[in-house]
Amino acid sequence: MTAVLALVLAGAVTVLAREIRKGSRVLASQQLKEKAATLGRLLDPVVTSVENQFRPIVNDSAVRRTLLTSHPDPRDVTSTRTLLSRLITANPASDSGAMAELRAADGRILMRVGDTSVDDSRRATSAVTTSPDSISIGSFFEVGGRVYYWARTPINQNGVRIGMLSSRGRINNQPDVEKNLSSLGGQEGTKFLYKNTDGSLWFTINGRPINPPVKPDTTGVIRTWSHPDVVSGERVVLYQGRSTTTPWSMVIELPVSKLSAGTTSIVRRFAILCAILLVLGAVAVWLITRRITAPLRRMTIAAEAMAKGDYTHRVAESGDYEIRRLGSSFNRMATEVEAANMGLKAAASSAERAQATAEEANAAKANFLAAMSHELRTPLNAIAGYVQLLEMGLRGPLNPEQEADLSRIKRSQEYLLGLIEQVLVFTQLEASQVSFNPEDVDVDTLMRDTETMIAPQIRARGLDYSYDSKEPELTVRADRAKTQQILLNLLTNGAKFTHPGGRLKATSEARNGSVFLKVSDTGSGIPQKMLSEIFEPFVQVDRKLNQPREGVGLGLTISRDLARAMGGDLLVESTEGVGSTFTLVLPRTS
Ligand code: ADP
Numbered sequence: 089m090t091a092v093l094a095l096v097l098a099g100a101v102t103v104l105a106r107e108i109r110k111g112s113r114v115l116a117s118q119q120l121k122e123k124a125a126t127l128g129r130l131l132d133p134v135v136t137s138v139e140n141q142f143r144p145i146v147n148d149s150a151v152r153r154t155l156l157t158s159h160p161d162p163r164d165v166t167s168t169r170t171l172l173s174r175l176i177t178a179n180p181a182s183d184s185g186a187m188a189e190l191r192a193a194d195g196r197i198l199m200r201v202g203d204t205s206v207d208d209s210r211r212a213t214s215a216v217t218t219s220p221d222s223i224s225i226g227s228f229f230e231v232g233g234r235v236y237y238w239a240r241t242p243i244n245q246n247g248v249r250i251g252m253l254s255s256r257g258r259i260n261n262q263p264d265v266e267k268n269l270s271s272l273g274g275q276e277g278t279k280f281l282y283k284n285t286d287g288s289l290w291f292t293i294n295g296r297p298i299n300p301p302v303k304p305d306t307t308g309v310i311r312t313w314s315h316p317d318v319v320s321g322e323r324v325v326l327y328q329g330r331s332t333t334t335p336w337s338m339v340i341e342l343p344v345s346k347l348s349a350g351t352t353s354i355v356r357r358f359a360i361l362c363a364i365l366l367v368l369g370a371v372a373v374w375l376i377t378r379r380i381t382a383p384l385r386r387m388t389i390a391a392e393a394m395a396k397g398d399y400t401h402r403v404a405e406s407g408d409y410e411i412r413r414l415g416s417s418f419n420r421m422a423t424e425v426e427a428a429n430m431g432l433k434a435a436a437s438s439a440e441r442a443q444a445t446a447e448e449a450n451a452a453k454a455n456f457l458a459a460m461s462h463e464l465r466t467p468l469n470a471i472a473g474y475v476q477l478l479e480m481g482l483r484g485p486l487n488p489e490q491e492a493d494l495s496r497i498k499r500s501q502e503y504l505l506g507l508i509e510q511v512l513v514f515t516q517l518e519a520s521q522v523s524f525n526p527e528d529v530d531v532d533t534l535m536r537d538t539e540t541m542i543a544p545q546i547r548a549r550g551l552d553y554s555y556d557s558k559e560p561e562l563t564v565r566a567d568r569a570k571t572q573q574i575l576l577n578l579l580t581n582g583a584k585f586t587h588p589g590g591r592l593k594a595t596s597e598a599r600n601g602s603v604f605l606k607v608s609d610t611g612s613g614i615p616q617k618m619l620s621e622i623f624e625p626f627v628q629v630d631r632k633l634n635q636p637r638e639g640v641g642l643g644l645t646i647s648r649d650l651a652r653a654m655g656g657d658l659l660v661e662s663t664e665g666v667g668s669t670f671t672l673v674l675p676r677t678s
Contacts, residue, residue: 098362114310117325120327124327124329126329127269127280127329127340128329128337131333131337132331134331135223135225135333135334138241139223141175142175142239144171145175146243146253148171150163150164150168155190155250156250172202173188173202175201175255176202176255185203185260186255186256186258188202188253188255188256189253189254189255190254191251191252192251192252193248193251202256206231206234206236224241225237225238225334227284227288227336233296233297234258234260235258235282235297236256238257239256240255241254258295259282259291259295269293276346277346281298281338283328283337283339285336290317290339301313301318301324302315305323307344310325310344310347311325312325312344313325315341319343323344324344325347326342328340379407380408380411383404383406383411386403387415387418389401390402390403391418394425399429400426403415450519454518457511458516461508461511468504472498472501475494510643510646514645514646517650522650524567524654526565526566526567527565527566527567528563528565529564529566530561531557531564532557532596534568535555535557535594535596536555538572538579541576542579542580546579546592549583550588550589551589551590552589553591553592553594554592556594557596558598559597562597564603564674564675564677565674565678567654570650571650571674575605577647578670578672579607581643581670582608582609583609584639586610586612590667592609593606593609594606594608595608601676603673603674604671604673606670606671607669607670607672608669609667609668609669610667611667612629612664613663613664613665614629619662622641623644623645623660625641625645626640626642628641644658647672651674654674654675655675656674656675658671658672
């Protein structure tokens with residue numbers, strides 16, 4: 089995060105620096121332009137100063153007489169020469185190059201004072217723009233590597249020109265001027281130049297002629313030049329201020345790099361400030377993050393402990409408002425979870441206790457029923473034995489009524505015995521006390537054996553029975569005795585609920601790893617709504633019709649429980665008045 093912040097800040101500083109530099113360049117160039125204009129105007133008073141120097145000469149009577157007379161008085165000539173000499177001494181360039189000149193109205197040179205060795209005959213005339221009745225300052229011109237200029241004024245009398253006064257000055261070394269200008273320019277590296285406003289001559293403050301700047305170009309809003317005579321190896325900006333009274337201009341010149349020198353240090357300082365701010369910001373972010381993440385870390389540890397079942401962990405409810413709130417919510421949640429967990433544990437243990445109690449009760453019931461059935465079986469077997477004795481005539485001959493009664497006693501005894509057997513098995517199944525011995529059972533063999541057992545009943549009912557094996561040598565993985573018990577129950581029911589002369593049919597076939605043993609009859613059938621109920625204990629379709637010897641409604645319950653316990657199932661399809669099909673499904677031997 090800090091790195092991202094640093095990047096963003098660095099980008100912002102760079103963009104800002106560029107903008108500041110650009111802005112400062114524009115500002116600096118604007119300032120230079122104004123300074124140049126001021127400097128240009130500083131040249132204007134030259135005219136006044138020349139006028140002040142010229143005035144005593146122009147108004148002097150001796151000078152006028154000298155001009156008006158063809159043979160002037162030698163005293164007037166001497167006086168005029170003295171005045172002209174003063175003009176030269178007043179000129180700071182009196183060391184050399186300065187010259188004063190008096191001409192007649194027709195242009196003849198009447199007098200020359202000063203340095204007459206400089207031959208400017210070719211340049212002097214063109215250098216002065218003559219004004220008919222006021223002072224004219226001429227353009228700068230160069231002779232022998234030195235820069236000169238002419239100042240000239242007409243001398244009139246009664247509106248008629250009687251002569252012309254001129255003085256030639258030279259621009260020489262002026263270290264003071266350069267120093268003063270530099271302090272005025274302010275910016276280090278600033279150069280000051282003179283030039284004729286028309287650009288015909290460029291020269292330094294010290295009067296050294298130079299070539300004009302070349303290759304102008306515009307970078308952004310700033311115009312730059314190449315000016316090797318002033319700044320070598322770098323482009324420059326230059327601004328000129330023209331004088332309004334002379335044909336001269338002042339030029340301020342500065343390397344482009346110096347234009348925004350001041351702002352570079354500002355930008356540098358700004359960048360350092362940003363870096364410091366960034367470090368401080370990073371530290372602050374780290375501290376704040378720590379303040380937030382430390383409680384979150386503690387909460388994570390507590391939550392992990394809770395996930396492992398330890399609900400005793402709590403977190404400190406301190407820190408900022410939000411964190412404090414989160415902490416207290418977490419603690420509340422932990423307390424509630426702990427309480428809920430304790431409740432759950434209590435409920436689970438009481439459920440366990442209840443289950444154990446129920447199992448105990450079930451076992452007691454099973455034991456009771458087992459004991460009961462055992463106790464009941466003994467007298468019932470005794471009854472069967474005595475009935476048999478009587479039937480055999482061992483207690484004397486029986487009349488037909490006695491035989492009929494004995495037969496009823498025998499059926500009741502068998503019914504009771506069967507009932508007891510079924511209740512016992514049912515109870516054992518409920519208590520999961522029935523054990524199974526799974527083995528590979530040959531389906532055809534099992535069917536034939538069961539057939540033998542049921543055959544008397546089928547014959548007695550006069551039914552048409554058949555067994556159809558679709559796949560010979562088919563085997564199931566099941567308990568042989570239990571499977572036979574189920575088949576026997578199905579066949580018995582089929583025989584019981586099919587009218588004499590009806591059909592009873594068994595089939596076997598294999599499909600998808602299972603074996604389907606079907607027992608179909610053309611009996612009374614079962615009402616649709618009873619199809620699921622007949623598997624419930626003690627349910628019979630029409631109890632009134634079922635006499636005690638006909639069963640108690642446990643056969644199908646036991647059969648389906650046994651089938652399911654062996655990994656199979658018992659299903660029924662039936663149409664009332666048409667017949668029923670019971671299907672025993674068992675896993676095929678793999
Ligand atoms: P039980 O035969 O001792 O009554 P079951 O559990 O074997 O007990 O059968 C329950 C009831 O289902 C029977 O009383 C009978 O009403 C009905 N039932 C069973 N098999 C058939 C069948 N093949 N045809 C018609 N009804 C049947």
